[in-house]
Amino acid sequence: MGQPRSLIRLLLGIVTDPAAFAATNFDFVVVGAYTTAPKDFADALQGGGTAGLAVAARLAEKSTWSIGVIEVGQYRPNDPLIDVPKNFGSTLGNANYDWVYLTTPQANANNRVIPQNRGRVLGGSSAINFEIFNRPAAIEYSAWSVLNLGFGQGWTWNGLLPYFKKAETYTPPLPEDQFPDPTPTRRRRDEEVAGTDIPTDFLASAIDALNATALDVNALLAAAGVADTLNAGNSTAVTKRSFLNARDDAVHGSSGPVKASHNTWYSDVASPYIHAVQNLGISINNSPDSGDNVGIYNSPRAVDSTSQTRSYAASAYYAPNASKSNFIVLTGAQATKIQFSSTKNRDGTYTATGVSYTYGGTVYTVKAAKEIILSGGVFNTPQLLELSGVGDSGLLSSFGIQTLINLPGVGENLVDHAMTPCSFIIKDGYHTWDELRLNSTFAAAAAAQYASSKTGILTSTISVLSFVPLQSFLSTSKFINILASLTGELLSGASSFSLLQWAQYVLQLGWLYNTDVPQVEFVFVPGFQPTPNSLTPAANTSYITITPVLQHAFSRGSVHITTTDPLVKPAVNPNYLASSFDRSVLVESVKFVRKIASTAPFSNLIKTFNDPPTSVTSDDDIANYVRNSLQSLKHPVGTAAMAPRQLNGVVDTSLLVYGTKNLRVVDASVFPMHVSAHSQSTTYAIAEKAADVIKSIWN
Ligand SMILES: Cc1cc2nc3c(=O)[nH]c(=O)nc-3n(C[C@H](O)[C@H](O)[C@H](O)COP(=O)(O)OP(=O)(O)OC[C@H]3O[C@@H](n4cnc5c(N)ncnc54)[C@H](O)[C@@H]3O)c2cc1C
16 A cells, blocks of 8 residues: 555655755754654555666556665766766765775785776766676576576566567667768687687586586586587587677667667777777677677667656656655665564565665665565665675674574675786877866867767776677687686586586586687776776877686676664675686687787777786786786676575575565676676666566556
8 A cells, every 4th residue: 555645745855856856945953853754555666776766657657556775875967077978977975976996906906996886876886887788698697597497577678678679768869970980890710719618617516516406507508509528429519690780779779768879979099999809800790789798899878868867766757757646755864774564474475674874874664565576786785684684694694693594695796807907008190088087178079078068088987898709809718728727617616606606616617618708898998097007198198998808707796784783884795716717718819919910900099008017917917917807897787586496596586586575686687697698788677677577466
């Protein structure tokens, strides 16, 4: 049951309108003076972030349901730091927008603590991210389905595609705004590299390990796109990508809330870069969102092509629904605990009854008649589960928390996209983002141009991306060596694996042999980015930065509470570079970046290898550079994985937390495995799908 409409309207006016609040002439402002909390929403969501606002807005389409959202951050409409596309990155480290997480010291990255930014603002991380809006290879979602024993209820490419489309309105590039070199190329180096066998000793161990589960190793390999490996003793990629010459509109949405478009401004260093990459055997992909993402391409970004502003969860899902009386957003409140029924239901589950949250030092509890949905993101969702008695019983009891539901998978399975930026100083005369820093007249003109016509350099974002399998840049012998080290290491460390890890590693090994599944992304930035030996740019100097990003790390980390105080952030330990595979692939990727910079026509504009400097040559030196330069691309996922409970999963395929009747997780925590794409479009698709699942349950 919802609450009386009159009360909802009152709260709408008081609680969800910080701009009107700020415009009122108070004599005194007392932070946390509210004594009335919203009560008895039919659904209460924690976290007005990327997924939280998306699922809330879709549920609010049912006018008989009332939806309350608790968000610790503020609503910041018309904020140029969020809205102006080129301002991406400017809010990082600013506590008005960012949780400013740091990892624990990373043993394999020279004990460095590494920044992990997360949006702390209405819209969550979609408000502070880099706006890239792309998709992975279709087959990667088959892994999500097979891990869930085929009960994935559409957690496949075909099952998710309608939700990718539902979330977006896609505007293709105009002919005059095309990628600098749209000509498709046919040559793909990875297709010239002979296939090698998947190490069968690892697969034999995996069969033993997964024996007690319903998971079949051959089915896992088939889902990874390699067939008959065990039977025939060789690996055969069962899918082969086709070369499409144009963007296929059948894969894009035309009426969804998130606006996706393409750059209209490109640096003049992009074209020589693209040619050099092509000359190294990586082909142009003109249809990267079709489920075939291998190649170099012009990525869409979440920018409204009309207003040339960021399109994010608050502008896409909240703003158009702000006047709905059944969609209430409480900003500035931090959820601290999920409240459960004191006794179990007959089926052994607990019913989630409400959410406690703190606002200005006072704790309130809001009730939910139907469901509670956790959308606090990949770090805060497991924290709140643990604080509420849902997690590993040993860990919970060490903090004196009574275990309601023993779920050892909570906070485990953390996987991220780790990256190592490499920078180069370029010759004079090229137009890059550095011009905004080097030339104040140019910067002022660019600001005026953006203000008057919403055109020019300030509308631009990162868009030149390459996604490649290892075979694109490794020799066959190097590939075999890396695989041999990996499988040896997996076999010796196997005793500590969860069943989920066993299954994931079979899938990931399969993907290594399927050249349709990218393993590394190379991000091209026409400008300066900080690197370990070059934290600030030199005067009168222009740079380009090329960043390899590991797509399918074998390292696994965790997020756990360190105290019962909900205002203390949990410990984030991605365990970067723990796997020799992750280290070796990044070392080889840095070498490949240098190869691109040494390849014409791009090499013609390079003045100096800046970082790593030319003195760094040996594999050991490059490995040290990797340890020193390692950063996060800010795509952590997986800490409340959608997987069978027996496999250490936290939620089922309807995103229901095991052991509960009505507590769901809807955010990037539920990714059971990572994908070769930036994570927001998948997160929106998850939220869109979750809303349909919930609607079907309560209809
Ligand atoms: C700097 C950065 C750059 C990125 N770049 C890209 C990119 O270019 N492209 C891309 O696809 N992806 C990118 N990502 C990743 C992508 O944005 C995230 O994967 C996605 O937005 C995660 O959505 P979510 O719903 O899981 O969490 P979030 O969007 O982070 O939402 C969680 C929300 O819950 C709120 N919250 C948390 N705990 C509580 C609590 N206890 N009480 C109340 N509220 C709470 C938070 O304040 C936040 O608003 C980037 C991320 C970052 C941080």
